[in-house]
Amino acid sequence: MKITRLTTFRVPPRWTLLKIETDEGVTGWGEAVIEGRARTVEAAVHELSELLVGQDPARINDLWSTMYRGGFYRGGPILMSAIAGIDQALWDIKGKVLDKPVYELLGGLVRDRMKTYSWVGGDRPGDVIAGIGKLRQAGFDTFKLNGTEEFGMLDSTRAIDAAVARIGEIRAAFGTQIEFGIDFHGRVAAPMAKPLLRELEQFRPLFVEEPVLPEQYEHYAHLADATFIPLAAGERMYSRFEFKHVFERGGLAIVQPDLSHAGGITECVKIAAMAEAYDVAIAPHCPLGPVALAACLALDFVAYNAVIQEQSMGIHYNEGAELLDYVVNKDDFHLVDGYIAPLPGPGLGVVVDEERVVEASKGAPDWRNPLWRHADGSVAEW
Numbered sequence: 001m002k003i004t005r006l007t008t009f010r011v012p013p014r015w016t017l018l019k020i021e022t023d024e025g026v027t028g029w030g031e032a033v034i035e036g037r038a039r040t041v042e043a044a045v046h047e048l049s050e051l052l053v054g055q056d057p058a059r060i061n062d063l064w065s066t067m068y069r070g071g072f073y074r075g076g077p078i079l080m081s082a083i084a085g086i087d088q089a090l091w092d093i094k095g096k097v098l099d100k101p102v103y104e105l106l107g108g109l110v111r112d113r114m115k116t117y118s119w120v121g122g123d124r125p126g127d128v129i130a131g132i133g134k135l136r137q138a139g140f141d142t143f144k145l146n147g148t149e150e151f152g153m154l155d156s157t158r159a160i161d162a163a164v165a166r167i168g169e170i171r172a173a174f175g176t177q178i179e180f181g182i183d184f185h186g187r188v189a190a191p192m193a194k195p196l197l198r199e200l201e202q203f204r205p206l207f208v209e210e211p212v213l214p215e216q217y218e219h220y221a222h223l224a225d226a227t228f229i230p231l232a233a234g235e236r237m238y239s240r241f242e243f244k245h246v247f248e249r250g251g252l253a254i255v256q257p258d259l260s261h262a263g264g265i266t267e268c269v270k271i272a273a274m275a276e277a278y279d280v281a282i283a284p285h286c287p288l289g290p291v292a293l294a295a296c297l298a299l300d301f302v303a304y305n306a307v308i309q310e311q312s313m314g315i316h317y318n319e320g321a322e323l324l325d326y327v328v329n330k331d332d333f334h335l336v337d338g339y340i341a342p343l344p345g346p347g348l349g350v351v352v353d354e355e356r357v358v359e360a361s362k363g364a365p366d367w368r369n370p371l372w373r374h375a376d377g378s379v380a381e382w
């Protein structure tokens with residue numbers, strides 16, 4: 001079998017689906033995107049395609065190594081997201097050829113169902129309480145929300161109090177009936193991370209995510225020494241060669257590799273195994289589409305230390321399309337009490353509605369994250 005063609009479809013809300021075709025008619029789907037730089041990743045996919053067309057799609061390990069090591073310069077969000085989408089599609093092909101789900105090819109199920117959580121509130125969270133109430137009716141009991149809006153390197157007592165009051169209201173409204181993680185989103189710099197973590201500790205969040213930016217990972221160990229809140233990060237780390245630094249330095253209780261950003265299934269299986277050796281949990285990052293989620297689930301169902309799965313149904317970014325809009329087998333994604341069962345189909349288990357994808361890709365918006373500024377006019381982290 002030979003790879004014959006790679007086709008990318010940029011679709012709303014902010015995703016890129018990748019189709020890999022073969023000369024025997026089997027096709028695989030991946031999701032190759034970094035949010036806000038979709039066209040750059042698309043260009044990288046098409047550059048990498050010259051290493052793939054004419055090759056045997058079954059040799060995933062060799063193709064992965066060729067894409068990663070064959071280019072001299074490697075790593076980073078663009079190249080690793082391109083490799084990730086290609087890797088997902090290659091696993092999809094392998095599963096379809098062997099008529100088995102990818103998790104079977106990776107050694108079989110380690111659990112029967114996977115717990116998921118839901119985002120609540122938007123970039124500037126308003127009515128989080130009402131949002132949680134609605135999602136609880138849909139069966140969710142675990143949530144994630146943004147901890148702050150713009151936050152200065154040295155911000156005010158007032159800003160801390162505002163963040164603390166909001167989280168306090170959630171705990172007061174729902175008690176221990178719910179769990180929630182708080183995403184600092186890299187908005188908080190090291191000087192404020194410690195006081196904010198200390199003030200939020202009383203509400204016992206499930207975790208705090210990106211307590212500082214990942215490029216300041218050397219702070220994670222110090223912050224972990226100062227709080228008993230589990231710290232999480234990893235959506236902006238792109239390979240095991242980056243994750244090894246946080247494992248060695250310590251501080252993170254949970255790592256959150258993104259299956260569409262960190263080299264795909266092939267790489268994230270290895271990152272998960274490294275994490276397990278350090279007694280670190282994994283919670284794959286996935287505010288993306290159905291193929292990315294399916295790739296995450298393929299990992300969750302074989303990795304003992306996978307604890308919870310992010311998914312994007314109803315997320316504030318999904319303007320113009322929802323998670324299951326491009327999926328034919330929607331029932332396979334049905335959540336029961338916030339848990340999802342292994343997708344039963346071969347490969348990644350997603351039957352992509354190609355007609356809909358092609359139609360949606362015509363004139364798809366080119367999503368950008370908002371640009372924020374502090375009160376003094378300087379750039380704020382979003």
Ligand SMILES: [Mg+2]
Pocket residue numbers: 183185209210235
């Ligand atoms: Mg995050």
